[in-house]
Amino acid sequence: MAGELTVAIGGLGAIGAHLARALDQGVEGLRLVAVAAGDQEKAKRTLAGFRAMPALVSLPELAERADIVVEAAPAAVFEQIAEAAIARGRIFVPSSVGALLPRMHLVVRARESGARIVVPTGALLGLDAVRAAAEGEVASVTIQTRKPPRGLEGAPYLVENGIDVLSIATPTLVFKGNAFDAARGFPANVNVAAALALAGIGPERTMVEIWGDPGVTRNTHTIKVEAAAARLTMTIENVPSEENPRTGKITPLSILACLRGLTSTLKVGS
Ligand SMILES: NC(=O)C1=CN([C@@H]2O[C@H](COP(=O)(O)OP(=O)(O)OC[C@H]3O[C@@H](n4cnc5c(N)ncnc54)[C@H](OP(=O)(O)O)[C@@H]3O)[C@@H](O)[C@H]2O)C=CC1
Numbered sequence: 170m171a172g173e174l175t176v177a178i179g180g181l182g183a184i185g186a187h188l189a190r191a192l193d194q195g196v197e198g199l200r201l202v203a204v205a206a207g208d209q210e211k212a213k214r215t216l217a218g219f220r221a222m223p224a225l226v227s228l229p230e231l232a233e234r235a236d237i238v239v240e241a242a243p244a245a246v247f248e249q250i251a252e253a254a255i256a257r258g259r260i261f262v263p264s265s266v267g268a269l270l271p272r273m274h275l276v277v278r279a280r281e282s283g284a285r286i287v288v289p290t291g292a293l294l295g296l297d298a299v300r301a302a303a304e305g306e307v308a309s310v311t312i313q314t315r316k317p318p319r320g321l322e323g324a325p326y327l328v329e330n331g332i333d334v335l336s337i338a339t340p341t342l343v344f345k346g347n348a349f350d351a352a353r354g355f356p357a358n359v360n361v362a363a364a365l366a367l368a369g370i371g372p373e374r375t376m377v378e379i380w381g382d383p384g385v386t387r388n389t390h391t392i393k394v395e396a397a398a399a400r401l402t403m404t405i406e407n408v409p410s411e412e413n414p415r416t417g418k419i420t421p422l423s424i425l426a427c428l429r430g431l432t433s434t435l436k437v438g439s
């Protein structure tokens with residue numbers, strides 16, 4: 170089809186499998202052509218029954234196959250997907266946005282290769298308003314994240330500081346600092362803070378609080394922005410996905426909406 174963009178997805182977990190299924194159901198202007206996964210047998214089971222079977226390839230090979238490369242894998246393999254996609258001049262859509270913060274050289278490389286890096290709003294909200302505010306003067310940006318303790322389990326910061334998050338009985342502040350350190354300490358938990366930092370005033374000035382809260386069932390993020398043009402206060406309460414409680418169910422939906430925006434004639438929101 171003329172004007173159609175092909176899509177490859179790295180990772181078939183809570184985000185990737187949902188996105189792959191949605192694309193296979195048919196999205197105008199987009200065609201899923203390749204996926205990569207860790208466990209090949211599990212991936213074949215996920216793909217069984219697809220209307221158009223995508224190729225099952227290695228992470229770096231995704232970039233050989235499609236115009237758009239979506240990264241939906243653990244942060245540890247981010248580079249394998251990102252580097253190849255950017256070197257080939259593709260549209261690279263990262264989920265593990267926290268992994269982009271210490272690798273901003275990829276943006277320089279993308280400029281040279283003609284690639285684009287399109288960060289979806291993901292599990293967050295309001296990045297359109299944050300971007301608009303950041304075209305003017307912004308005094309402060311903060312994000313408070315509250316998760317059920319099991320949604321924080323295994324984060325390197327908690328392990329390093331001997332914090333047993335599963336034994337938390339009352340709402341507990343487990344981290345306070347900037348988005349750069351939050352992304353390093355919680356690579357699988359606060360990609361939202363990284364996306365907020367990139368939309369607004371950068372990872373050094375974006376302040377993050379992470380709470381383990383046994384009283385919440387949803388991954389809850391509250392953003393506050395104090396800017397010359399407006400004051401923003403926004404909260405999103407995400408239903409954790411069955412496959413991965415760290416990941417809100419809205420995330421693959423947000424990425425799908427982002428992909429639609431790459432091809433649609435009518436695009437709403439900046
Ligand atoms: N931007 C945002 O707002 C959000 C971002 N995220 C981030 O998105 C990323 C994906 O999240 P999610 O889908 O929940 O993660 P999952 O753990 O559910 O899925 C990860 C997938 O990556 C695959 N994978 C692991 N290692 C490899 C490898 N070496 N080669 C190929 N595939 C591999 C896994 O395969 P297998 O199971 O077979 O091992 C699995 O299919 C994470 O980094 C997460 O932190 C999450 C939520 C919100």
Ligand SMILES: O=C([O-])CC(=O)C(=O)O
Pocket residue numbers: 292357358359360361362388389407415416417418420
């Ligand atoms: O930011 C993340 O990595 C995931 C998250 O909090 C959510 O899905 O609500």
